[in-house]
Each structure stands twice: as structure tokens, then as C-alpha cells.
Amino acid sequence: MRWKVKVIVRLKEGLNDPEGRVIQKALRNLGFNVENLRVPKYFEFELESEKPEEEAEEMCRKLLANPLIHEWEYSVEPVS
Amino acid sequence: MRWKVKVIVRLKEGLNDPEGRVIQKALRNLGFNVENLRVPKYFEFELESEKPEEEAEEMCRKLLANPLIHEWEYSVEPVS
Numbered sequence: 036m037r038w039k040v041k042v043i044v045r046l047k048e049g050l051n052d053p054e055g056r057v058i059q060k061a062l063r064n065l066g067f068n069v070e071n072l073r074v075p076k077y078f079e080f081e082l083e084s085e086k087p088e089e090e091a092e093e094m095c096r097k098l099l100a101n102p103l104i105h106e107w108e109y110s111v112e113p114v115s
Numbered sequence: 116m117r118w119k120v121k122v123i124v125r126l127k128e129g130l131n132d133p134e135g136r137v138i139q140k141a142l143r144n145l146g147f148n149v150e151n152l153r154v155p156k157y158f159e160f161e162l163e164s165e166k167p168e169e170e171a172e173e174m175c176r177k178l179l180a181n182p183l184i185h186e187w188e189y190s191v192e193p194v195s
Contacts, residue, residue: 043157059160061178067170068163077123077157080139083148090147098141 037114038087044076044100044107076100087111117194118167124156124180124187156180167191 046052052073059072078099084090091109100107126132132153139152158179164170171189180187 055158058158058178062160062174065174065177067174069174070161070163072158072160075157075159077155078135078138078152079155080142080152081150083150094142094145094147094149097145098138 036083036085036087038082038084038111039114040078040080040082040087040091040109040111042076042078042091042095042099042107042109044078044095044105045073046075047104047106050104081114082111116163116165116167118162118164118191119194120158120160120162120167120171120189120191122156122158122171122175122179122187122189124158124175124185125153126155127184127186130184161194162191 055072055074058074059069062069062072076099082090088109088111091111095107095109096102135152135154138154139149142149142152156179162170168189168191171191175185175187175189176182
């Protein structure tokens, strides 16, 4: 069966996000009152699988994220 | 009022996503049956504003995206 999978990989709480800091500063310089800006990694793909959640979890552990510094979430829905 | 804003910036349909291609290939080499993998930019932040949708749109046009090559979506919800 075919699935649409979306994965968000965030740095763990407390870890520095230098890209986020730079973008936040630029937005504030433009006059936007922005705080706590983060730039997680985000992946979208289609997956042919009989156990999509299990495989998404495995992809995160093996390749998309680094379990030492990241946490992740994913959503899985059938492709119509 | 304070808002949690999430912004996704995607390359327009048909434009090459080389990072996505590399990651897809790596996942397929690991045995996952993945297709159409894309790596959009993703931003999360808090925004103090009276017109958060309008400001999110403006941020995309001015800084977070390039209207020539990107399309974007955002969600806005009150911070409890």
C-alpha cells in the first residue's frame, strides 16, 4: 500500500540552532516581533509499505536524524 | 496577541531538489521503497502580532522564500 509520509526532525531542547538565530534576527530587523524561531529538518515523500510507521521510525534512526541530538515526529496517511 | 506559526516553503513543482534526490537514493539503498522525496524548508516560531496571517505572508515574500521559485503555506494558532 502507498503512503504519504511527512517527517519533522528537531534539535533537542536546549541545543543551539544557529541558522534559526540568524533568520530570527533578520526578521526582527524587518520589524516582526518573532521569538523562539527554529529551523527543523522537514521531509515529505511517498512510501510503498505494509508497515509505514515502523519504516518511518527506522528511517529516522538510520538516516534522517541523529538520535543523540534530534527528536522527530512523522505523520502517515494513505495516498488516494 | 501571541501566536505559534509554522511555515513550509516548497520548491515549485518541476524544479529540481538535489538534496531530496540524494536522500531518496540513500533511503532506497537501505531498502525503503521511497518516491518523490522533497526537502522543503520549515520554520517554527512565536509571533507577537495583531494580524499574524498577514505578517506571516509578508515574512515569506520578504525573507523566508523566493517567490520566483517557491510556494509556501503557513499555519497560525494562538499560544495558550
